[in-house]
Every structure is written in C-alpha cells, then in structure tokens.
Amino acid sequence: MKVINQSARRTDNNLLVITHLSQLLYYVTGFGGLLVPLILWLTQKDKVEGMDEHGKAIVNFQLTLILIMVLSIPGIFLFGLGILGLIYVGFAGFIIPIINGVKAGNGEAPSYFGTIRFLS
Template identity: 70%
Template sequence: MESNYHTLKRVDNQLIVITHLSQMLSYITGFGGLLVPLILWLTQKDKIEGMDEHGKSIVNFQLSMIIYAIICVPLIFLIGLGILGLIIIGIISFVFPIINAIKASNGEMPSYPLSIRFIQ
C-alpha cells in the first residue's frame, strides 16, 4: 500500500510540474500559457494535493504579466521604456515557470515575483 502512495504522489507532482511548464505555451500560441494552466487547475484542484495553491499562483502570475505587458505598450512611446519592460517581462515569464516547476517536482510551494494576488 505504501508504494502506491509514493507512486500516486509522484504522479501528482508531475501534473503540477506540467501545469507550471504549460505556461510556456504562450511562446507558441500566444494565449495557451493562461488557458491550459487555468483548465488544469479548475479541473484538478479538488483531486490533487497542492494543485489549488499552485494553480492560484500560476493564474495570478499570468494575469499580472498580461497587465504589465498592457501597461508597457503605451510606455514604448516614452523613450522606449516599454520595450525594456516587455523584455524584462519576457525573461521573467520564461524563467520563473521553469524554476517553479523544479520546486513543484521537489514538493515545494511556488513563488512568482511581481505577482498580484487576484485569486486568494
């Protein structure tokens, strides 16, 4: 029975890792980085331990990055500050899902910078 628990726990961590990495779909489709984690979180939050916290963090992070990108667009006309902001957002949006996927595989909670808590 104990081996089944560890197998089940590992599978759960793998789905949480996939949820974090699914944010990378934004670089391919432009919008999948919000939709896929949102769907995974909403369908699995009651079935998988830890998915609710991870899902909330991911959705809050993605919504925050979208808002920051929208703010950067008019700032492009102010000495190119918006371009710098978009580059920084792009780097943060690429690096932190990978970092948090690694944390999730180790059973740790995620931490996303500059994340506005829309969903508590």
C-alpha cells in the same frame, strides 16, 4: 464495515510540474499560456493535493504578466520605457515557470515574486 473516504486527494507532483510548464505554450504556439493552466487548475484543484495553491499562483502570475504587457505598449511611446517592461515579461515568463516547475517536482511551494494577487 469499512468506510472509504471519497474526498481524499492524491499527491501528483508530475501534474503540478506540467501545470507550471504549460505556461511556456506562449513561446510555442503564441497562446495557451494562461488557458491551459487555468483549465488544469479548475478541473484538478479538488482532486490533487497542492493544486489549488499552485494554480492560483500561476493564474496570478500570468495575469500580472498580461497587465505589464498592456501597460508597456503605450509606455513605448513615453521615452521607450515600455521596452524594459516587455523585456522583463519575455525573460520572467520563460524562466520563472521553469524554476517553479522544478520546485513543484520536489514538492515545494511555488514562489512567483513580484506578482499581483488577483486571486487569494
């Protein structure tokens, strides 16, 4: 009698790439850059190998960007320094998900530098 392991995880690098690139929805629709990766991570973390690690990194990165944006808005009134934070969020929020999407496609671990670890 053959026993089938029901808890086996599948390797799906394409879904990991989609999860990373779904962060770019902020630039297309104005929302969804946190919501879509969060839903993908919560529904697939037990089914896809590596999704838990990638999903946590994405959520931590998005929460860090939101925190920087919230702190930068009042920072604009303090010598205009908040504008630098908003510029960082604009560039980092666009470039880093693309880099990590390519890494996920190659089977590498994500590297979101400068991210506060809300989830570990």
